[in-house]
Amino acid sequence: MKRSIKAPAKINLSLDVLHKREDGFHEVEMVMAQVDLADRLDFTLRTDGKITVEMSEGFLPVDHRNFAYQAARLLQKKYKVKSGLHIYIHKYIPVAAGLAGGSSDAAAALKGANEMWGLGLSIEELAVYAAEIGSDVAFCVYGGTALATGRGEKIRLLPAPPPCWVILAKPPIGVSTGDIYKKVDAGKKRKPASPAIVKALEAGSFTDVCANLNNVLEEVTLPMYPEVTRIKERMLDSGADAALMSGSGPTVFGLIEKEAKVHRVYNALRGFCDQVYAVRMIRHEE
Ligand SMILES: C[C@](O)(CO)[C@H](O)COP(=O)(O)OP(=O)(O)OC[C@H]1O[C@@H](n2ccc(N)nc2=O)[C@H](O)[C@@H]1O
Numbered sequence: 566m567k568r569s570i571k572a573p574a575k576i577n578l579s580l581d582v583l584h585k586r587e588d589g590f591h592e593v594e595m596v597m598a599q600v601d602l603a604d605r606l607d608f609t610l611r612t613d614g615k616i617t618v619e620m621s622e623g624f625l626p627v628d629h630r631n632f633a634y635q636a637a638r639l640l641q642k643k644y645k646v647k648s649g650l651h652i653y654i655h656k657y658i659p660v661a662a663g664l665a666g667g668s669s670d671a672a673a674a675l676k677g678a679n680e681m682w683g684l685g686l687s688i689e690e691l692a693v694y695a696a697e698i699g700s701d702v703a704f705c706v707y708g709g710t711a712l713a714t715g716r717g718e719k720i721r722l723l724p725a726p727p728p729c730w731v732i733l734a735k736p737p738i739g740v741s742t743g744d745i746y747k748k749v750d751a752g753k754k755r756k757p758a759s760p761a762i763v764k765a766l767e768a769g770s771f772t773d774v775c776a777n778l779n780n781v782l783e784e785v786t787l788p789m790y791p792e793v794t795r796i797k798e799r800m801l802d803s804g805a806d807a808a809l810m811s812g813s814g815p816t817v818f819g820l821i822e823k824e825a826k827v828h829r830v831y832n833a834l835r836g837f838c839d840q841v842y843a844v845r846m847i848r849h850e851e
């Protein structure tokens with residue numbers, strides 16, 4: 566038996582840091598939405614009880630450091646599963662990009678292991694295990710569009726953004742999420758963006774989504790990597806309705822309502838950085 570599951574990338578429409586917690590993590594409020602740039606995970610059962618991971622890209626670890634391995638191993642241990650699993654990851658999402666590629670792989674592996682081993686766990690149960698792997702994994706288990714609170718693991722589903730195009734542009738640098746959180750001024754008073762984004766989504770207003778995009782981590786990443794600011798400027802100058810850095814960066818996304826503008830923005834970015842994608846928001850879990 567073979568099963569394939571898609572693992573879509575996410576973007577942050579908002580990211581507010583509320584304060585630093587005693588466990589070292591930051592209390593956040595953020596609206597996340599999935600886009601249709603996705604990895605694909607193929608699962609096959611192994612009779613020897615081993616969990617093995619293979620990836621289409623050669624440079625990532627395939628041992629216990631891989632989030633997909635960690636996800637399957639977690640369920641295997643919790644439910645004393647005798648069977649093993651082989652996971653082949655077709656990697657399409659850029660790595661260390663702020664697009665939650667690894668987290669989405671972990672979420673897909675939780676779902677794949679659940680199905681392949683016949684565990685019968687619900688999405689809610691999988692989301693609890695997800696939080697043991699990483700802060701973004703619970704969101705990736707639910708998928709779609711959601712408000713995430715706590716350290717990112719408390720999920721409230723929201724209506725998908727109004728139909729639009731999303732241009733993703735990643736400069737050739739990788740950013741460590743931990744390093745960026747370490748440098749953020751967690752005590753600074755700021756007007757949070759997430760409530761306005763939630764309202765805009767509930768009202769189905771593309772204009773209000775664009776007007777309220779905000780990511781507090783830009784305060785740290787933009788001064789460190791000036792190319793991120795240049796990409797944002799280029800997105801807006803070439804016609805994107807709004808642009809923002811996703812997660813801890815360095816990927817910048819631009820939102821575009823009118824299809825006629827998509828090529829212009831895409832081409833303007835292609836001349837500037839090597840990884841550029843024109844994608845759509847995912848309107849429901851696919
Ligand atoms: C930047 C975002 O991707 C936005 O969606 C997330 O907030 C981070 O999610 P993630 O990559 O799944 O994060 P994790 O793998 O759990 O944590 C990586 C590191 O980021 C920091 N971290 C993460 C989440 C959070 N709410 N507060 C933090 O301070 C911690 O130092 C942690 O060691």
Ligand SMILES: Nc1ncnc2c1ncn2[C@@H]1O[C@H](COP(=O)(O)OP(=O)(O)OP(=O)(O)O)[C@@H](O)[C@H]1O
Nearest residue numbers: 631632660661662663664665666667670701742812
């Ligand atoms: N399946 C995986 N895919 C990608 N990275 C993985 C995977 N498993 C482990 N990793 C490790 O996770 C690190 C972060 O990768 P990832 O692509 O998830 O970052 P990210 O997009 O910035 O995540 P986030 O937006 O959640 O902060 C990589 O440097 C890699 O070593």
